[in-house]
Amino acid sequence: MKAAVFQEANKPLTIEDVEVRDPVPGEVMVRTVCSGVCHSDLHFVDGSWALPMAAVLGHEAAGVVERVGDGVTYVEAGDHVIMSFKPFCGGCYYCLRGTPQLCSDQSLNLSMVSRLKWKGNPVLQFANVGSFSEFMVTTESGVVKIPKEMPMAEAALIGCGVMTGVGAALYTAQVPGGSIVAVVGCGGIGLNVIQGCEIAGASQIIAVDVVPEKLDMATRFGATHTINAKETNPVEAVLELTGGQGTEYAFEAIGNVDAARQVFDMVRPGGTAVIVGMMPMGSEISVPGPAFLQEKKMIGCMYGSARFREHMPKLVDMFLQGRLNLSSLVSERMPLADVNNAFELMKTGKVARSVLEISSV
Ligand SMILES: [Zn+2]
Numbered sequence: 001m002k003a004a005v006f007q008e009a010n011k012p013l014t015i016e017d018v019e020v021r022d023p024v025p026g027e028v029m030v031r032t033v034c035s036g037v038c039h040s041d042l043h044f045v046d047g048s049w050a051l052p053m054a055a056v057l058g059h060e061a062a063g064v065v066e067r068v069g070d071g072v073t074y075v076e077a078g079d080h081v082i083m084s085f086k087p088f089c090g091g092c093y094y095c096l097r098g099t100p101q102l103c104s105d106q107s108l109n110l111s112m113v114s115r116l117k118w119k120g121n122p123v124l125q126f127a128n129v130g131s132f133s134e135f136m137v138t139t140e141s142g143v144v145k146i147p148k149e150m151p152m153a154e155a156a157l158i159g160c161g162v163m164t165g166v167g168a169a170l171y172t173a174q175v176p177g178g179s180i181v182a183v184v185g186c187g188g189i190g191l192n193v194i195q196g197c198e199i200a201g202a203s204q205i206i207a208v209d210v211v212p213e214k215l216d217m218a219t220r221f222g223a224t225h226t227i228n229a230k231e232t233n234p235v236e237a238v239l240e241l242t243g244g245q246g247t248e249y250a251f252e253a254i255g256n257v258d259a260a261r262q263v264f265d266m267v268r269p270g271g272t273a274v275i276v277g278m279m280p281m282g283s284e285i286s287v288p289g290p291a292f293l294q295e296k297k298m299i300g301c302m303y304g305s306a307r308f309r310e311h312m313p314k315l316v317d318m319f320l321q322g323r324l325n326l327s328s329l330v331s332e333r334m335p336l337a338d339v340n341n342a343f344e345l346m347k348t349g350k351v352a353r354s355v356l357e358i359s360s361v
């Protein structure tokens with residue numbers, strides 16, 4: 001099969017013939033239809049996070065089940081699925097307490113290196129997905145079944161950015177109706193945090209970014225106010241917009257330690273700063289200690305705290321009812337061979353998401 005292979009940071013991916021092995025018992029093979037190109041993929045391509053190489057990147061995808069291994073009961077050939085980049089075991093401490101996004105089963109991580117081969121050598125299948133390729137093999141818990149009327153590009157985006165962003169508002173922070181919130185960073189994740197807060201019924205949604213086009217998009221996704229952090233100090237501007245009090249919730253959706261400090265400073269006493277962005281390896285976040293006497297909270301977020309088989313179909317339903325905006329997140333559509341262009345476009349900051357159309361339904 002064709003796959004885009006990542007061999008070295010800051011070098012273009014190359015399209016190669018990669019071998020994928022058949023699904024073993026408990027596994028599923030999926031033909032990739034659409035794959036989003038996410039900022040987390042770029043973090044590896046630009047070297048800010050490291051991976052064993054070579055690797056097939058791509059972790060935000062939807063496709064059609066091609067065939068299943070023995071013992072698989074949840075899906076069958078022909079089913080449409082969203083890929084989950086966090087397969088779960090269902091039996092560990094984290095799964096049993098209802099947090100499969102934190103599953104600790106290491107075998108589900110290790111399996112990433114066993115399924116792909118290029119020039120006779122094993123290739124890492126990033127996050128058990130590796131969707132910059134024509135086929136993906138994952139464990140049964142790495143797919144979520146969706147109805148056939150769900151369009152594939154929009155479905156793919158639920159696999160990472162939408163689930164993470166909307167989930168950060170609905171399931172991680174559990175934003176109550178009427179809340180006053182700020183979102184720092186209005187890329188693929190931040191726009192979804194914004195629409196998650198809108199779905200939750202937030203009364204004031206303040207969007208912060210440095211790119212005017214992104215602030216325009218933020219308004220279309222539900223932001224009630226925008227702040228260009230290039231023109232003004234965003235913390236002071238948020239305080240001003242909230243009568244000097246700060247917000248009840250603030251979300252960091254970039255993966256930048258300075259922005260993390262800003263969201264902490266934006267929340268009022270008792271408020272919650274939610275770190276959604278993927279912080280650089282080795283980074284540390286510094287906040288003023290006395291603020292904890294004001295019961296300020298800073299919490300993390302993994303995959304929007306999603307319970308995959310419950311929450312992803314709910315997002316599909318909301319889209320099909322016209323209550324979740326996915327289509328305007330799809331800024332560009334292109335073939336797999338153009339994956340490097342997708343990264344270039346992302347660096348301009350002017351697109352919400354580029355979607356690779358790898359096969360048709
Ligand atoms: Zn992602």
Ligand SMILES: [Zn+2]
Pocket residue numbers: 088089090091092093094095096100102103104105
């Ligand atoms: Zn588990």
